[in-house]
Amino acid sequence: MLPVPAEFGRLRVVLVASRNPLNIGAAARAMSNFGFLNLRVVNPYEIAFREARSAVGAAALLTDAEECKSVAEAVADCGLVVGTTAGHRRELRQPLQRLEHGASLIRKQLVSGRVALLFGSERVGLSNQDLSHCHWLMRIPTRAEHGSMNLGQAVAVCLYELVCAHNSVGTAEKEVPATARDLERFTGVLLEVLRASGYIHPGTATSAEEKVRRLVRRLNLEARDAEVWLGMLRQIAWKVRAEEKKEG
Amino acid sequence: MLPVPAEFGRLRVVLVASRNPLNIGAAARAMSNFGFLNLRVVNPYEIAFREARSAVGAAALLTDAEECKSVAEAVADCGLVVGTTAGHRRELRQPLQRLEHGASLIRKQLVSGRVALLFGSERVGLSNQDLSHCHWLMRIPTRAEHGSMNLGQAVAVCLYELVCAHNSVGTAEKEVPATARDLERFTGVLLEVLRASGYIHPGTATSAEEKVRRLVRRLNLEARDAEVWLGMLRQIAWKVRAEEKKEG
Numbered sequence: 001m002l003p004v005p006a007e008f009g010r011l012r013v014v015l016v017a018s019r020n021p022l023n024i025g026a027a028a029r030a031m032s033n034f035g036f037l038n039l040r041v042v043n044p045y046e047i048a049f050r051e052a053r054s055a056v057g058a059a060a061l062l063t064d065a066e067e068c069k070s071v072a073e074a075v076a077d078c079g080l081v082v083g084t085t086a087g088h089r090r091e092l093r094q095p096l097q098r099l100e101h102g103a104s105l106i107r108k109q110l111v112s113g114r115v116a117l118l119f120g121s122e123r124v125g126l127s128n129q130d131l132s133h134c135h136w137l138m139r140i141p142t143r144a145e146h147g148s149m150n151l152g153q154a155v156a157v158c159l160y161e162l163v164c165a166h167n168s169v170g171t172a173e174k175e176v177p178a179t180a181r182d183l184e185r186f187t188g189v190l191l192e193v194l195r196a197s198g199y200i201h202p203g204t205a206t207s208a209e210e211k212v213r214r215l216v217r218r219l220n221l222e223a224r225d226a227e228v229w230l231g232m233l234r235q236i237a238w239k240v241r242a243e244e245k246k247e248g
Numbered sequence: 249m250l251p252v253p254a255e256f257g258r259l260r261v262v263l264v265a266s267r268n269p270l271n272i273g274a275a276a277r278a279m280s281n282f283g284f285l286n287l288r289v290v291n292p293y294e295i296a297f298r299e300a301r302s303a304v305g306a307a308a309l310l311t312d313a314e315e316c317k318s319v320a321e322a323v324a325d326c327g328l329v330v331g332t333t334a335g336h337r338r339e340l341r342q343p344l345q346r347l348e349h350g351a352s353l354i355r356k357q358l359v360s361g362r363v364a365l366l367f368g369s370e371r372v373g374l375s376n377q378d379l380s381h382c383h384w385l386m387r388i389p390t391r392a393e394h395g396s397m398n399l400g401q402a403v404a405v406c407l408y409e410l411v412c413a414h415n416s417v418g419t420a421e422k423e424v425p426a427t428a429r430d431l432e433r434f435t436g437v438l439l440e441v442l443r444a445s446g447y448i449h450p451g452t453a454t455s456a457e458e459k460v461r462r463l464v465r466r467l468n469l470e471a472r473d474a475e476v477w478l479g480m481l482r483q484i485a486w487k488v489r490a491e492e493k494k495e496g
Contacts, residue, residue: 004391022270026398033390033397059394100412141411142281143252146307149281149404150274156401157408163389164348197487199480215476219467228463232438232447239445239488 004035007110011162014074016042016130017121018151021051025058026152027119032059034159039065040074040116071118071133072184079113079177081217082106083126083134084158086147093214095136099158102138103165113177117158122151132213133180135220178226186226187216189233196240252283255358259410262322264290264378265369266399269299273310274400275367276300280307282407287313288322288364319366319381327361330354331374331382332406334395343384350386351409365406370399426474434474435464437481444488 013031018024018041028039039061041049053062068074075081082102083094097105109115118134120126125148131137140157142149149157178186191212194200200208221229261279266272266289276287287309289297301310316322323329330350331342345353357363366382368374373396379385388405390397397405426434439460442448448456469477 026401029398030401032394033388033401035391140281140408143283146280150277150400152398153274153278153281153401153404156397156405160347160388160405160408193484194480197484199483215473218470218473222466225463225466232442235447236441236445236484236488240484 007107008035008162009038010110010114011036011106012038012040012074012078012114012116013155013159014040014042014068014071014116014118015044015151016071016074016118016126017044018119019045019048019121019123020151021048021055023122023151024048024052025055025062026150027155028052028059028062028065030152030156030159031061033156034163036159036162037061037064040068041065042068042071042074071130072180075116075118075133075180076184077114078116078180079223080106080109080115081118081134081180082115083118083131083137084120084154085125085131085137085139086142086149093211094131094134095218097136097138099138099140099161100165102136103158103161106162107165109177116180119151119155128210132210133217135217176223178221178223182223182226182230183216183221186221186230186233187213189230189237190216193233193237193240196237196244255355256283256410257286258358258362259284259354260286260288260322260326260362260364261403261407262288262290262316262319262364262366263292263399264319264322264366264374265292266367267293267296267369267371268399269296269303271370271399272296272300273303274398275403276307276310276313278400278404278407279309281404282411284407284410285309285312288316289313290316290319290322319378323364323366323381325362326364328354328357328363329366329382330363331366331379331385332368332402333373333379333385333387334390334397342379342382345384345386347386347388347406347409348413350384351406351413354410355413367399367403424471426469426471430471430474430478431464431469434469434478434481435461437478437485438464441481441485441488444485444492 013027013036015024015027024041024044031037031039044067052058106115106117118126118130120130138158140149140154191200191209194212261275261284263272263275272289272292279285279287354363354365366374366378368378386406388397388402439448439457442460
């Protein structure tokens with residue numbers, strides 16, 4: 001019925017800390033329905049994941065699912081990282097896209113590179129720590145009185161919209177975005193310099209770290225630029241370190 | 249978040265011969281998420297329906313659901329009756345609409361009258377007898393190799409598309425870009441730090457300066473972020489300068 005475009009193979013559906021085997025299985029079924037076959041799970045509740053995997057009729061994609069220890073690991077090879085949210089939380093600090101628009105941005109990106117699409121746990125969704133790895137967030141337009149969707153249904157709706165967002169496949173030369181690994185490296189050196197120069201104080205380290213991570217993701221760095229920025233920052237870090245040694 | 253249009257109250261979601269309480273519950277949850285509160289069930293497996301109704305957290309709409317003896321009874325007061333299908337069956341005799349198009353037809357109809365949207369049982373979908381009550385059918389664009397969707401997910405996807413059918417007006421909130429003045433300030437401090445740390449050598453200063461300026465422009469900084477980056481950079485510059493003074 002629906003021919004599956006080759007670029008669907010570049011999407012990584014990432015389930016973070018899922019607790020319910022039925023929901024993991026349902027997410028996998030929706031993926032199979034819509035032709036997205038690459039699943040990664042971050043710290044699933046171990047028994048739930050085993051049960052989901054051994055369930056009768058579990059798609060091959062569940063068997064092939066990659067288990068990751070952290071969100072950073074699960075998104076490392078992806079040039080675009082998108083989180084999903086019910087969107088009723090007030091404290092969100094990332095750009096928020098409606099699903100229709102976000103899906104067409106993702107489709108564009110899939111033409112040239114990998115994209116990670118993150119779903120949080122059934123109970124609490126994605127944490128601020130998880131969200132800080134995302135370039136932007138996508139929300140499903142549920143109503144305010146009952147915003148929180150079932151995990152399997154949220155996956156189904158997002159992937160359906162991805163299938164339908166066909167308007168996007170342009171022919172223009174695409175820039176290659178920096179991978180999450182590059183961005184994390186850049187973030188690491190930046191944090192070191194900010195600590196050394198007193199911008200980040202030990203007391204506020206965690207929230208500052210998340211803030212900086214989000215800032216870096218909003219830069220939408222291209223791969224070739226990321227390398228240059230990293231080189232600059234390393235030189236600055238070296239200078240700061242050298243000075244500190246002299247002091248010590 | 250999403251204001252529920254009055255016409256949503258004219259939709260009747262009709263589950264025909266559902267067998268699984270979890271699926272009935274999931275369908276109800278998706279209805280509540282998207283603001284369609286009127287459920288009718290035709291010949292449900294009696295125990296399944298009782299279980300779904302009495303489940304903890306069951307939506308009020310499950311309690312209020314109307315039980316019907318036949319499809320005819322369930323659609324009697326509706327001016328448009330639409331069936332859903334995976335669309336891989338060859339013997340279909342009704343007009344078939346893709347979900348996107350069908351949803352916008354349904355939305356038009358809801359402005360003035362009631363519409364019934366039918367979902368079949370998990371195992372066999374809608375029978376030819378059931379389908380004969382429908383004006384036309386709507387299919388979800390799943391792939392040929394795995395067309396059959398979970399009931400709750402199919403309901404979620406159809407209702408999502410109904411919500412979006414009128415929402416074609418883009419709603420992406422525009423970010424305020426940093427002014428050229430902000431960018432130039434940022435560039436200036438960055439150059440100072442790069443010089444102090446030895447990244448830029450006196451001999452190549454001019455071309456390096458242009459290169460850095462272009463790099464900064466490619467960041468597409470938002471106004472609020474530009475301010476934060478400038479603050480960070482000034483702190484780093486202060487540190488580097490302070491160290492140099494000590495040296496001098």
